[in-house]
Amino acid sequence: MAQETAPAHAACTGADAAITRVFALLGKRWTGLVVAVLSNGPGHFSELRRAIPGISERMLSDRLTELGEAGLVLREVDEGPPLRVRYRLTESGAALGPALTELRAWAERYLPPPPPGGCR
Numbered sequence: 001m002a003q004e005t006a007p008a009h010a011a012c013t014g015a016d017a018a019i020t021r022v023f024a025l026l027g028k029r030w031t032g033l034v035v036a037v038l039s040n041g042p043g044h045f046s047e048l049r050r051a052i053p054g055i056s057e058r059m060l061s062d063r064l065t066e067l068g069e070a071g072l073v074l075r076e077v078d079e080g081p082p083l084r085v086r087y088r089l090t091e092s093g094a095a096l097g098p099a100l101t102e103l104r105a106w107a108e109r110y111l112p113p114p115p116p117g118g119c120r
Contacts, residue, residue, distance in 0.1 A: 025070055030055050032100075034063050035089070038073065039097050042088035067093070 015023075026032050030052065037043065037051045049060055064087055067073035072093035078084040089096075 025066070025072075026096075028063070028066075030059055030063050031067065034060070034067060035072065035093060035096055036100055038087060038089045039094065039100055042076075042086050044078075044084050044086050048087065072096070 026035065033052050033055070034048065037048055043051070045057075045060065045064075048064075049055065049057060052060070055063075064073055064075070068075055072090055074088050074090050076086045076088065078086055
């Protein structure tokens with residue numbers, strides 16, 4: 001019985017432009033986690049920092065700025081005192097919810113569990 005094989009060129013055609021743009025933004029370290037945390041609702045900078053162990057203040061600030069420039073996150077200033085900044089997903093950022101749900105289900109099914117004491 002002959003095995004069917006995919007055409008040799010199929011694997012070498014490369015990713016399409018849309019997938020390339022998505023991973024250029026969301027594939028950066030911490031970016032997906034920032035979006036995932038904000039998908040649970042708006043949060044102040046300090047809350048986001050606590051919700052993402054290991055991220056530095058500078059990196060969180062950079063990622064929030066990038067996500068804001070991409071139109072996924074909105075920065076809102078809560079008048080004080082004290083003056084506080086709150087971040088929330090825009091409509092386009094919130095539209096990533098179903099994709100995050102699918103990625104979470106895929107990870108639970110196909111990725112090995114974390115070591116004891118590791119992240120969930």
